[in-house]
Amino acid sequence: MHHVVVEQWSRRHSFVHQRDARAKLLVALALLAALATSPASPVTAVPFALLVAVGIVAARLPLVSMLKKAAVVLPFSMLFGAVEWVAGQPLAGAALLVKSYISALTVLLLVASTPQPALLRGMESLGAPRLLVLMAQTLYRYLFVISEQAQHMRLAAVCRQGSAHRSQRRAFHAAAGALAILFARSYVRAEGIHRAMAARGFAGEFHSLRPPRFTRMDAVFAGVGSAVAVLAHLLVSHA
Amino acid sequence: MTPLIEVRGLRYRYDDGTEALRGVDLTVYPGETVVLLGANGSGKTTLLLHLNGLLQGEGSVRVCGMDVSPPTLRDVRSKVGMVFQDADEQLFMPTVLEDVAFGPLNQGFPPDEAAARARAALAHVGLGDIEHRAPYHLSAGEKRRAALAGVLAMEPEILILDEPTTYLDPPAQRSLVKLLVNLPQAKVVATHDVRFAAALATRALFFDKGQVAREGSLSEIVELFRWDWDA
Numbered sequence: 430m431h432h433v434v435v436e437q438w439s440r441r442h443s444f445v446h447q448r449d450a451r452a453k454l455l456v457a458l459a460l461l462a463a464l465a466t467s468p469a470s471p472v473t474a475v476p477f478a479l480l481v482a483v484g485i486v487a488a489r490l491p492l493v494s495m496l497k498k499a500a501v502v503l504p505f506s507m508l509f510g511a512v513e514w515v516a517g518q519p520l521a522g523a524a525l526l527v528k529s530y531i532s533a534l535t536v537l538l539l540v541a542s543t544p545q546p547a548l549l550r551g552m553e554s555l556g557a558p559r560l561l562v563l564m565a566q567t568l569y570r571y572l573f574v575i576s577e578q579a580q581h582m583r584l585a586a587v588c589r590q591g592s593a594h595r596s597q598r599r600a601f602h603a604a605a606g607a608l609a610i611l612f613a614r615s616y617v618r619a620e621g622i623h624r625a626m627a628a629r630g631f632a633g634e635f636h637s638l639r640p641p642r643f644t645r646m647d648a649v650f651a652g653v654g655s656a657v658a659v660l661a662h663l664l665v666s667h668a
Numbered sequence: 669m670t671p672l673i674e675v676r677g678l679r680y681r682y683d684d685g686t687e688a689l690r691g692v693d694l695t696v697y698p699g700e701t702v703v704l705l706g707a708n709g710s711g712k713t714t715l716l717l718h719l720n721g722l723l724q725g726e727g728s729v730r731v732c733g734m735d736v737s738p739p740t741l742r743d744v745r746s747k748v749g750m751v752f753q754d755a756d757e758q759l760f761m762p763t764v765l766e767d768v769a770f771g772p773l774n775q776g777f778p779p780d781e782a783a784a785r786a787r788a789a790l791a792h793v794g795l796g797d798i799e800h801r802a803p804y805h806l807s808a809g810e811k812r813r814a815a816l817a818g819v820l821a822m823e824p825e826i827l828i829l830d831e832p833t834t835y836l837d838p839p840a841q842r843s844l845v846k847l848l849v850n851l852p853q854a855k856v857v858a859t860h861d862v863r864f865a866a867a868l869a870t871r872a873l874f875f876d877k878g879q880v881a882r883e884g885s886l887s888e889i890v891e892l893f894r895w896d897w898d899a
Binding site: 433436440544545546577618621622624625626627628629630631632636637638639640 | 717720722742745746750752754756757758760761762765766769770771773774775779782783802804818819822
């Protein structure tokens, strides 16, 4: 399960993992803003790609697996890149593709180096809307529920499949039906989880065993990281 | 003796029109273990959900001298610990320790004390060495114990257990019985497992179609309704 792997990565130990979530969020935001506002050319994204690669190495995360996981964004950005291409701006299309991929990699690095409760708490303390944070927290928990349900249903379907060679049409019908049932089951399961949370006094606010501490090193990390992102932007803008 | 739980004339109808409870009365005293028997859909779980304020029907529900209503829910949920039938629904935090500390943190304890309570509860249920593991990697027996620890960490006066032997193999069931027998809290247990009930019950109620059809000792109930297919 994708989210389980990322969850395990987020609990590793490294210099990046040790930094306060707010510091990492600030650096990530600076990097994303600098990347988004840099000139529309795939070459200008190179310094940013190097910065993210340095971050992945510093966080002791598996580079190849990270590159593969970030590729999940490519089908969507390829679609928009193709639109730019058809509109006669192939360079802009390629830049969009590269920038979206590096952005996804940046967000993945943030998520894979920060445990989810700390990350959401950091977002909240930086002013993210409370409702948004609550929704993200709940959604994250339900991801496990939905993927587990999907695995059970897949196993049950394979057991009753009869033949491994099914027509595309039958497979599509089966998948569509399974998706509807998965939604209904997940809804019921999610209700159960919410009920169990309420039974233990949950009143809409997640508390943590490790209150965040913004140290001097976190301030240096946030300052240096953001400054490097801005420098990279200036470099590619005036090259 | 003052009862810990007093339910009078409780009625509840689900949104789809199903009348799940039709005038249920229940009294539980300190130290008692009351077992609820009855077929699926007879109203046992619906009653349990009322004791923690998760459902609110017509009639009166009092817990530890408090009417169960929105203004008292926070206090009621500190007094009544509920262990759900499906432990997977109860274990939702990334690590076992964080999950067990979820209740104490919601009760307002500072993180250090919440962690200490969680560790004590985990040690109590024999899971002191797995606090950093992810709940979805535990066995069924460990999940059940972790769910129980999550409730014990809140130091409740009453334990509510809904089908606690579900998914447990016989050794895990025996282990759970030993654990529950030694807990001082009053308990209300809904179960289909007569042997499990016999190991715990001081009193039994038989539910039928949303009503308490009979109340008495477990052996009386089993005899009257021929509830134990091994008998």
